[in-house]
Amino acid sequence: MAHGAVTKFLIYSQDGLGLGHLRRNVNICYQIKKRCPQASCLIIADSPVAPFFKLPPHCDFIKIPTLVKVDTGIWRSERLLLNNRELLALRADVISNVLAGFQPDVFLVDHMPHGALGELLKPLAELRRQRPRTKIILGIRDILGAPEVIRRQWESEGAFAAIEEFYDAVCIYGSSDLFDAATEYQFPLAVRGRVRYCGYVCRDEAQIANTDGATLAPSNGRSGKKFVLITGGGGADAAYMMDRFIDAVRLLKTEISFQAFIATGPFVHKEQRKLLRQKSQDLPITVGRMEGDSIRYFRRADLVVSMAGYNTISEIMLFRKNALVVPRPGPSAEQTMRTRLMAQRALFTTIAPQALTGENMAEQLSQQLRTGQKMPEAHLPDLRGAGRVAEFILQDGI
16 A cells, blocks of 8 residues: 555444543554555544544544443443343444445554454455455454353354455454464464564554643652652542552551552542542542543653553553553453563563552552562563554555
């Protein structure tokens, strides 16, 4: 695909109750625009807070009704009083109409080759029939969950069959030397030939420079106190980890001089946020709802305390941050798997969620703030995934 041509990119971003997929797709849009300034990028998103991130020029969202995954293979409508059959029919119709009206040169499908509960199968078949020259590409995280669970789910739901029938390529957002997804999830031989490992999808320096507040100094300024950032991404299930952090700070109150910011994210319930504020009132902690981008806090942090979502871990690596990570316990094994693999490379320190207490978090915080744990450069995976994805989908002959 020649860069000089007017090109249209459509991205399907199924987030449900989160921000991770949306963040990655926005990062990729920035890289597409960097290489092809005349491109138009349209994101079909179902996150309740879309649009959340700042978009580059000539990019936009179409919001479809939110469908939330509550467990493996189990979904529910988040807002509309519709059953799954009604909601999926509505979403599939919207997607089909967008495909027919926008007529993309590239359709990048995020995470689910068949869509939530198979909602993409009909739109993909229509696209193949009506616009056979459109490039259809699947983009997935390297770690999706426990291999035996994902293999069984993808086989039963027809995900592998959908890749074979509709997709020109599969971009894996990771490195095979860290986690060989095609092997671990036993991709069919017909699919493996279409796989390309692109590296971890992070934002680039241009995005960081354009972020409001991104020029703040890495240290905490005149106070001389160290700065600790506590983040749980979107925050839907982060309150417990944040609560234990407050317990830890109370134990450390007279030992270490630092300031902390708990970034609750858009999905932390207002009552949980209220309780966190009340509990931390007499401590050097600010509790705030993350209304926009967190990058200025990452740049300032001397220590990041976080869960193990793909984007949070990617940014910890991107900024080489001293970090203490508490993975989500379930229902998916994704975060525990990612944490184990990266902790083995000494990229950060971790506490298992089942073992998390105020006491052991206090001990670990004290040690990491004193020592300023350094990240071994040689153990970092490739972090240039967004640019590599953009370069790949702009190629001719995919």
